[in-house]
Amino acid sequence: MAIKLKEIAKRPDLLSGGHRACAGCTAPTVIRQILLVSGKDTVIGFATGCMEVVTTIYPYTAWRIPYIHNAFENAAATISGAETAYRALKKQGKIKKDINFIAMGGDGGTYDIGLQSLSGAMERGHRMLYVCYDNQAYMNTGIQRSGSTPLGAATSTCPAGDAIPGKKQHRKELTSIMVAHGIPYVAQASPHNYRDLMTKVEKSLNCGGPAFMNVIAPCHRGWRVKQMENSIDLARLAVDTCFWPLYEVENGKYKLNYKPKEKKPLIEWLKPQGRFQHLFKEENKHIIDELQASVDRKWEELLKKCGEE
Amino acid sequence: MTQTLALTGNEAGAAAMRQINPDVVAAYPITPQTELMHAFSKFVADGKVKTELILVESEHSAMSACIGSASAGARTMTATSANGLALMWEVVYIAASLRIPMVMPVVNRALSGPINIHCDHSDTMGCRDSGWLQLFSENSQEAYDNVIQAMRIAEHKDVLLPVMVTWDGFIISHTTERVEILDDGTVKKFIGEYTPERPLLDTDNPVTIGPLDLSDYFFEHKRQQVDGVNNAYQVIKDIGKEYGKLSGRSYGLVEEYQTDDAEMIAVALGSTAGTIKAVVDRLRREGMKVGLLKIRSFRPFPFADVASILRKAKAIAVFDRSIAYGSMGGPLFGEIRSALYGEKEQPPALNYVYGLGGRDINTAQIEGVYQDLEKAIKTNKYQTIKYLGVRE
Structure with missing residues (x-):
């Protein structure tokens, strides 16, 4: 399935400008890449979170496609209802056209509070794509830790203190959990590699069943990065350090979509981020070692699964 | 057919x-x-x-x-x-x-x-x-x-x-x-x-x-x-x-049962209304002027209808099958008293919280409630909130 970038670039922008996301936020970029592929016949549902807030402050909306926000934990269930309505009405001949169904949420709305709703919708086999824009904390409510926050990261609920140096636990491997659902398509993507991300959207929407994409979406406010223009670079570094591998699982078959020529040390990704600064103190360096070891182990496991040994 | x-x-x-x-x-x-x-x-x-x-x-x-x-x-x-x-x-x-x-x-x-x-x-x-x-x-x-x-x-x-x-x-x-x-x-x-006004599926009009x-x-x-x-x-x-x-079955927001000349009116929701009707029939045969006001629509609550029916009574018993902790009686009682506020006639209103967790309510208990109302009318003394059928 090849994406024709020249052709796609000519398509209308379905998320208008003028929304209120922070300058340098990567989430609207992720949304635009998705909508360029899905086109206007798409119904999208959002979990409560940054993107819901910044795109739809009444009486304004940035959406040029049908959009629904219900609550925090139920974007998947809500879109599963809309998709079921579509099947019901199509069966009766009341709707003719083909429509794509996409649900999106941040990591809080996906890894944590929305996990049950997501799991149920995937198990039921709705023809829908769920996209998690993963910025690794509850950014909308003020940078609280989530199930996606990496070990050692400082957040407003697990600050780097004298007694406790940031988050005590590793992050949850949500993409693996979604693979375990046995759905037709699961992928990890990053907005810096837009061709890869958009190809994955194309595959998701044509897989004939539920699909899940986990997309890293750097947040310079939450990650405490001074240069807001560096957000996309941070996505690239997450991939080049193998913290965020780009891979897909199509009908159970793993495929690595990008293998860095030279795997960069994790500290290159950690260093520009204020949330990890305390880890560079002598007494906390063991946490960096533990993080690096975790990345190495998971990367090796992934290579094996992808037959890339 | x-x-x-x-x-x-x-x-x-x-x-x-x-x-x-x-x-x-x-x-x-x-x-x-x-x-x-x-x-x-x-x-x-x-x-x-x-x-x-x-x-x-x-x-x-x-x-x-x-x-x-x-x-x-x-x-x-x-x-x-x-x-x-x-x-x-x-x-x-x-x-x-x-x-x-x-x-x-x-x-x-x-x-x-x-x-x-x-x-x-x-x-x-x-x-x-x-x-x-x-x-x-x-x-x-x-x-x-x-x-x-x-x-x-x-x-x-x-x-x-x-x-x-x-x-x-x-x-x-x-x-x-x-x-x-x-x-x-x-x-x-x-x-x-059904023709929805602005459905999500109308992608031409997002x-x-x-x-x-x-x-x-x-x-x-x-x-x-x-x-x-x-x-x-x-x-x-x-x-x-x-x-x-x-x-052949018309519905309003309330149903009146023998309320026209009733001096004592019970108010209830759900199946208990049926049980109360049987008691009303029996007591009517004994000459007691009793009736029932069944609330069908709790939301919207038909305040004006309720007031116009109940203000004629001499005493009212409100049956609540739930508790509103710390409030003035059960949820229905609050609505009923509120409906009567501002009326010239404000008959004594007694609240009976009953049937919680499926506890049975029988006709003898309901007869007892009407007897309470009779006493309240005669003596003007009554207990406002009672728990019916509970071991205390």
Whole structure:
């Protein structure tokens, strides 16, 4: 399935400008890449979170496609209802056209509070794509830790203190959990590699069943990065350090979509981020070692699964 | 052809759902609602309805999926009880605020804790301020009739609100009664085609549903919801009358039973109204001027009707099958007293909290209540709130 970038670039922008996301936020970029592929016949549902807030402050909306926000934990269930309505009405001949169904949420709305709703919708086999824009904390409510926050990261609920140096636990491997659902398509993507991300959207929407994409979406406010223009670079570094591998699982078959020529040390990704600064103190360096070891182990496991040994 | 069948309340509700033939139904099991969805699932499996069934992983997702489905433009239903309704609570409010026309039977069951599976009204009373309309049913026939009318009420352009139709768990849901079922064609014509105003699926005219609504508009939207609920007052009456022409059973927001010359009036919701009617008949034969005011529509609450009926009485007994902790009596009592405030005549109003967790209420107890009213009239002395049938 090849994406024709020249052709796609000519398509209308379905998320208008003028929304209120922070300058340098990567989430609207992720949304635009998705909508360029899905086109206007798409119904999208959002979990409560940054993107819901910044795109739809009444009486304004940035959406040029049908959009629904219900609550925090139920974007998947809500879109599963809309998709079921579509099947019901199509069966009766009341709707003719083909429509794509996409649900999106941040990591809080996906890894944590929305996990049950997501799991149920995937198990039921709705023809829908769920996209998690993963910025690794509850950014909308003020940078609280989530199930996606990496070990050692400082957040407003697990600050780097004298007694406790940031988050005590590793992050949850949500993409693996979604693979375990046995759905037709699961992928990890990053907005810096837009061709890869958009190809994955194309595959998701044509897989004939539920699909899940986990997309890293750097947040310079939450990650405490001074240069807001560096957000996309941070996505690239997450991939080049193998913290965020780009891979897909199509009908159970793993495929690595990008293998860095030279795997960069994790500290290159950690260093520009204020949330990890305390880890560079002598007494906390063991946490960096533990993080690096975790990345190495998971990367090796992934290579094996992808037959890339 | 109208058929007369022996059905439980849940079977009667399922029969109404089959005839409504909704596009989408979401279901999650909870006692005592389960048999309703068993019966309906059988209709789906046998191809008797066109419905797409979503068998979700929780009631929260059931209501969430219903909101998605109805917003997409499909005629949508679900059903629940007690803790299931409580788990939905967040999205129950959202459904009303999005002005989603939807019907949800709630088979009344005590809300935990302690956990209990039997009837009281604590579950639906828990969302009496959610913005849903609430219709209570006295028996299986009313469960059937109310579900059918509810769909029309919900979809009426002056209302556009979700409706809860309730019937008492086990007492109605699992008890077989004689029920008249209209023929399918009659119901189909009565319900009519559903044409949603701004469905999500109309991708040529994209809408944003559920935006962030801050202090500059939120209040106005809440105020519009008030109008929608208040508009339902006339719509419920009109549709109740229209339904009467089809079925011979007309409905209002309240039902008066022997109230014309009654000095003592009991007020109740649900199946207990039926038990009270039997007591009224017996006491009337003994010459006591007793009557019953049954509340069918708890939301909207028909204040003016209630006041005009009750102000003529010399004493009133209000039956509450739930507790409102720390308040002046049960939820129904509060409404009744409020309705009478400002009236010239304010008869003594006594509150009886009864039947919690399925505790039986019998005719002797209800007779005792009327005797209390008699004493209150004679002595002008009475206890305002009593717990009927509890060991204290």
